Amino acid sequence: MELLNLFLSFLKIGAFTFGGGYAMIPLIEKEAVEIHGWLTTKEFIDILAVVEMTPGPIAINSATFLGYKVGGVLGSVLATTAVVLPSIIVIILIAHFLWKFKNSPYVDWAFKGIRPVVLGLIVSASISVAKNAFIDFKSVIIGGVLFYLISFKKLHPILAIILAGVAGVLVY
Known part of the structure; x- marks a missing residue:
């Protein structure tokens, strides 16, 4: 079923x-x-x-x-x-x-x-x-920085994923 x-x-x-x-x-x-x-x-x-x-x-x-x-x-x-x-x-x-x-x-x-x-x-x-x-202020900062880098600095999305992973490991 x-x-x-x-x-x-x-x-x-x-x-x-x-x-x-x-x-x-x-x-x-x-x-x-x-x-x-x-x-x-x-x-x-x-x-x-x-x-x-x-x-x-x-x-x-x-x-x-x-x-x-x-x-x-x-x-x-x-x-x-x-x-x-x-x-x-x-x-x-x-x-x-x-x-x-x-x-x-x-x-x-x-x-x-x-x-x-x-x-x-x-x-x-x-x-x-x-x-x-966005579970806390740190996650909002990581998301905001990556949004800025992708939207305005044209950071490649794959690099953004890698940076987010590294930032998550370092911050948490």
């Missing part, structure tokens, strides 16, 4: 989220932490950190990691399949109808309406992660 819940949860996440992995994070957190209790909030943040450092799409990596935690290798396969299945179906349908509707103003308007929702989901995920990642 747990594997079916895992499959249906990630199928729902894959079907109702636009904007990629970052937009899926709040939905994954809700399913994994709040609804099913597969993870604690701390475990979710830890998995999210690993998922963001691992090559590949965030949604697929999240499904694979969480699926493995819940149901081993079979859980990984089911969760990963479920999260990509809606996209595969939609892409096949879009490819079939693309030429017929490519100049439709309705399609253009729909995508313009979806953009703010995607931004909202990404901001929601950021706030959720920040609430649990």
